[in-house]
Amino acid sequence: MFLRGAVLAGSFGSLLTLAAAAGLSGRLDRMHGAEGVARYPVPRREVIQAIATGFDNLLADSFWLQFLQYNGEKLTEDLATRRYEHLWEGLTLIIGLDPHFRDAYLFGSWVLGDAGDGKRAAELVASGARRHPTDPRYPFQLGFIEFLYRKDLPAAIQAFQHCASLAARRREDHNLWLSATRMAAGLSLRRNQRQTAIAIWRSLYQKSRELGDDRMAQIAERALERLGVNVMDIVKG
Amino acid sequence: MDDNALVVDASDLTKIYPAQIGQPAKVGLSGLTLQVARGETFGLLGPNGAGKTTAQKLFLGLMRPTRGAVRIFGGRPEDPRVRTKIGFLPENPYFYHYLTGAEFLRFCGGLFGLPAKVLAERSANLLQLVGMTGAQRVQLRKYSKGMLQRIGIAQALINDPDLVLLDEPMSGLDPVGRRELREIILGLKRAGKTIFFNSHILSDVEDVCDRVGILLNGQLVALGSVPELLAGGQSLEDFFVKVVSAERPGADPRRGER
Amino acid sequence: MRKIWDLAENTFRETIRDRVLNVSLLFALAMLGASVLLGTLSIGQDQKIVRDLGLAAIEFFGVAIAIFIGTSLLYRELDQRTVFIVLAKPVARHSFLLGKFCGLVATLTVLLALMTLAYVVLLLALRAFELPLLWAVALLWVELLLLVGLSLMFSTFASPVLALVYTFSLYLTGNNLDGLKALARNARPLVKVLAEGAYYLLPNLGHLNIKNQVVYGAPFSLGQWGLALAYGGCYTAFVLLLAVGIFARREF
Numbered sequence: 001m002f003l004r005g006a007v008l009a010g011s012f013g014s015l016l017t018l019a020a021a022a023g024l025s026g027r028l029d030r031m032h033g034a035e036g037v038a039r040y041p042v043p044r045r046e047v048i049q050a051i052a053t054g055f056d057n058l059l060a061d062s063f064w065l066q067f068l069q070y071n072g073e074k075l076t077e078d079l080a081t082r083r084y085e086h087l088w089e090g091l092t093l094i095i096g097l098d099p100h101f102r103d104a105y106l107f108g109s110w111v112l113g114d115a116g117d118g119k120r121a122a123e124l125v126a127s128g129a130r131r132h133p134t135d136p137r138y139p140f141q142l143g144f145i146e147f148l149y150r151k152d153l154p155a156a157i158q159a160f161q162h163c164a165s166l167a168a169r170r171r172e173d174h175n176l177w178l179s180a181t182r183m184a185a186g187l188s189l190r191r192n193q194r195q196t197a198i199a200i201w202r203s204l205y206q207k208s209r210e211l212g213d214d215r216m217a218q219i220a221e222r223a224l225e226r227l228g229v230n231v232m233d234i235v236k237g
Numbered sequence: 238m239d240d241n242a243l244v245v246d247a248s249d250l251t252k253i254y255p256a257q258i259g260q261p262a263k264v265g266l267s268g269l270t271l272q273v274a275r276g277e278t279f280g281l282l283g284p285n286g287a288g289k290t291t292a293q294k295l296f297l298g299l300m301r302p303t304r305g306a307v308r309i310f311g312g313r314p315e316d317p318r319v320r321t322k323i324g325f326l327p328e329n330p331y332f333y334h335y336l337t338g339a340e341f342l343r344f345c346g347g348l349f350g351l352p353a354k355v356l357a358e359r360s361a362n363l364l365q366l367v368g369m370t371g372a373q374r375v376q377l378r379k380y381s382k383g384m385l386q387r388i389g390i391a392q393a394l395i396n397d398p399d400l401v402l403l404d405e406p407m408s409g410l411d412p413v414g415r416r417e418l419r420e421i422i423l424g425l426k427r428a429g430k431t432i433f434f435n436s437h438i439l440s441d442v443e444d445v446c447d448r449v450g451i452l453l454n455g456q457l458v459a460l461g462s463v464p465e466l467l468a469g470g471q472s473l474e475d476f477f478v479k480v481v482s483a484e485r486p487g488a489d490p491r492r493g494e495r
Numbered sequence: 496m497r498k499i500w501d502l503a504e505n506t507f508r509e510t511i512r513d514r515v516l517n518v519s520l521l522f523a524l525a526m527l528g529a530s531v532l533l534g535t536l537s538i539g540q541d542q543k544i545v546r547d548l549g550l551a552a553i554e555f556f557g558v559a560i561a562i563f564i565g566t567s568l569l570y571r572e573l574d575q576r577t578v579f580i581v582l583a584k585p586v587a588r589h590s591f592l593l594g595k596f597c598g599l600v601a602t603l604t605v606l607l608a609l610m611t612l613a614y615v616v617l618l619l620a621l622r623a624f625e626l627p628l629l630w631a632v633a634l635l636w637v638e639l640l641l642l643v644g645l646s647l648m649f650s651t652f653a654s655p656v657l658a659l660v661y662t663f664s665l666y667l668t669g670n671n672l673d674g675l676k677a678l679a680r681n682a683r684p685l686v687k688v689l690a691e692g693a694y695y696l697l698p699n700l701g702h703l704n705i706k707n708q709v710v711y712g713a714p715f716s717l718g719q720w721g722l723a724l725a726y727g728g729c730y731t732a733f734v735l736l737l738a739v740g741i742f743a744r745r746e747f
Contacts, residue, residue, distance in 0.1 A: 053670040054704040058551040061544045103540045297583045300746040317585035325583035331575050347501035348584040
């Protein structure tokens with residue numbers, strides 16, 4: 001009898017304490033919420049690097065996931081109320097730990113640009129491009145940053161052209177090649193530089209002929225026609 | 238006495254445990270001079286902490302003497318070749334609990350480099366000798382204290398040793414076990430083995446030992462054959478109590494030596 | 496040789512039946528599974544994250560087991576007085592120590608193989624497998640040998656807890672030696688000599704860690720890999736010699 005009572009009291013007590021704990025936890029959550037936005041703390045890069053113990057990539061991954069969790073959400077928020085924190089510190093921490101973290105450069109530059117810091121967005125992508133000089137994705141992104149956030153058309157055109165020259169080398173980058181060429185040519189037109197646009201399309205056309213890429217050549221041909229250039233003239237020289 | 242017949246030859250064997258933080262230096266064994274001849278059964282008696290285990294560890298090279306030396310079969314105990322002829326049962330043995338009795342014996346025999354066939358045969362015989370054949374496939378973690386003592390004796394004999402060192406072999410055994418062990422020791426004696434064992438229980442040594450020594454605070458205070466020591470018609474126990482209670486540090490340790 | 500083999504086999508049996516091992520293996524596999532979930536959170540870099548996290552999990556559990564079991568291995572023999580049984584037999588001190596070493600290494604090899612198998616299967620399923628990852632695992636194996644050697648060496652004279660602290664500290668320092676080299680560059684002459692000396696004397700585990708490079712399938716030279724392998728082997732041999740030297744003088 002006594003034993004049963006003890007078991008009963010114990011079960012009841014454990015349920016009660018568990019419920020109390022859950023209630024307190026919820027209350028603590030609300031208190032955090034009341035203090036305002038959740039913080040995105042960024043530790044000092046030197047400290048983290050000094051204690052990384054060879055797990056640099058793992059730490060970069062975890063800081064990246066944290067970055068996304070905090071700042072990725074903001075991208076979907078209302079423009080007027082959007083407030084970013086420590087973007088530059090967070091991103092340089094991640095690429096300091098893992099200099100090959102592609103998305104930290106590419107996606108990170110979008111977020112920086114979106115936060116109104118086009119200068120640093122360009123700086124970030126450019127540093128990625130320096131570390132990966134043969135990867136066309138970096139100049140491609142740089143072109144967009146220059147164009148959209150810094151409104152620097154000559155720099156954007158230069159970046160897209162650089163991208164196109166890199167992308168032309170590898171078959172799997174052909175779509176990138178095409179897109180970069182289109183952007184370069186389109187932006188040149190926007191600057192009233194019809195001749196530049198024609199030159200860009202013409203070089204794409206010639207190169208795709210050389211490579212035997214009919215689809216690319218066709219796209220270039222049509223673009224040139226729209227600009228009033230007959231492909232046959234090019235072929236003739 | 239022919240030197241070649243000496244199995245244990247200790248001279249001035251001394252072990253002083255160095256001082257440690259909060260502990261002064263401690264004398265483990267002090268100037269033990271002792272010879273044990275081939276085929277002899279020797280019992281080293283003394284209360285706990287008298288230095289009996291220290292002596293056996295020095296005989297096995299598990300410790301190095303602070304002063305003096307010991308020769309076993311004329312060689313140094315640090316030499317592994319010397320130890321091929323020794324069997325040793327430590328006090329309160331507690332073996333690899335994840336092994337079965339048979340696995341444990343195979344492991345021990347392997348350390349002597351015994352060929353598999355000899356090992357299998359000898360294991361079977363020894364298991365039978367110590368009455369553990371039924372438990373050979375049971376893991377040692379399930380063994381009782383007495384069973385561990387029995388398997389410990391079996392492992393001490395796995396190499397068919399010429400010298401058997403037994404440290405408190407009777408502890409943990411029930412009266413039946415004690416009588417069986419006594420039989421085993423007598424059997425070894427008949428086979429011409431040299432046996433050296435430590436005990437603080439006098440009745441253990443009385444009827445099997447050719448000679449006994451009494452160790453007190455690291456010093457050998459009496460040495461001789463059982464009849465010699467008991468010349469006055471007293472029991473060994475009386476003698477022992479007399480020696481221990483007298484605690485005469487100046488006693489001649491070589492008293493009664495042949 | 497046969498004695499070392501027998502002792503190794505016994506140690507292997509002892510450690511492979513250790514419950515800690517099963518629990519760790521379970522955790523490692525759970526962590527590999529979790530890496531897939533985390534990867535999906537990462538918008539486009541999921542393959543990289545699964546590769547990183549998997550290698551990190553393998554290293555973490557391998558190192559933890561090497562150090563934890565390695566530092567308690569000798570203590571168990573002393574505590575349970577089995578060392579008396581073994582060393583009273585014609586077993587040289589160095590054979591005993593090398594047997595313990597080889598036995599634990601065998602256990603770790605099995606553990607590492609199981610974790611790597613799970614990792615490779617997972618990556619193949621995700622089409623994220625790169626061959627150089629296995630090279631990183633091979634160097635990790637060498638790192639584990641070195642850590643087992645260090646654990647044994649420290650436990651020849653220190654208590655298990657202290658040996659654990661020493662070995663783990665060396666693991667941390669050994670992986671962060673770049674800082675020491677940087678210190679040496681900008682320091683006053685005396686400090687410079689000390690820092691540089693420490694840099695070359697301490698085990699540079701950074702040499703055995705290529706996991707940050709291989710996840711990108713980045714080209715790295717086979718020569719560098721071979722040198723790293725040789726470095727780990729030499730240092731392990733050095734530590735084992737040291738351990739044997741201390742253990743041979745020890746009394747029981």
